[in-house]
Amino acid sequence: MVGSGMHAWGVHSMAGMRGRNFLSWHRWYLLQFERRLQDEDPDVAVPYWDWIANPRIPAAINRPVQLRRWRVQRQWDSSFLPERADLNRALRRDKLGPFQLRLEGEHGGVHIAVGGQMATERSPADPLFWLHHANVDRLWARWQEKHPRQRPANSSEELKPNALFGVKVSETLKLSSLGYRY
Numbered sequence: 001m002v003g004s005g006m007h008a009w010g011v012h013s014m015a016g017m018r019g020r021n022f023l024s025w026h027r028w029y030l031l032q033f034e035r036r037l038q039d040e041d042p043d044v045a046v047p048y049w050d051w052i053a054n055p056r057i058p059a060a061i062n063r064p065v066q067l068r069r070w071r072v073q074r075q076w077d078s079s080f081l082p083e084r085a086d087l088n089r090a091l092r093r094d095k096l097g098p099f100q101l102r103l104e105g106e107h108g109g110v111h112i113a114v115g116g117q118m119a120t121e122r123s124p125a126d127p128l129f130w131l132h133h134a135n136v137d138r139l140w141a142r143w144q145e146k147h148p149r150q151r152p153a154n155s156s157e158e159l160k161p162n163a164l165f166g167v168k169v170s171e172t173l174k175l176s177s178l179g180y181r182y
């Protein structure tokens with residue numbers, strides 16, 4: 001999440017950036033991570049953490065011994081987690097841009113609630129990052145089912161950086177073409 005020119009990738013809406021690629025970028029990033037894991041074990045799938053239904057960090061990746069071994073630090077404060085009403089406000093948006101911006105905001109609350117690396121540009125160092133973003137992707141997929149005609153205005157834009165991505169926004173829109181489902 002750190003790199004030269006990242007501010008121009010359209011990944012987030014903070015600090016004056018316009019997060020036009022927030023959902024597409026993270027979907028592709030998550031998919032590449034999962035595919036890399038599957039190179040080691042073809043049966044692996046990244047699960048999602050539904051922080052509304054289960055507002056606690058999953059115990060399987062929250063053991064102090066593991067966190068020390070992984071060098072992951074957290075400063076958990078669940079009061080920053082979004083509430084169901086917050087999420088519902090995002091899901092009720094009919095246009096992709098406003099939905100994406102609202103969902104990105106709720107997603108940010110989760111990063112802050114977890115704290116530690118999750119509240120910094122080094123958030124992918126925490127394994128919880130991947131479960132969190134799988135949930136964000138799941139929520140987008142759910143929204144897409146209800147709004148099948150909504151497409152990003154920048155569908156032909158190529159996600160950056162090219163070395164990691166090299167795909168157009170349009171190539172991230174259909175879960176079936178990416179080979180997975182929720």
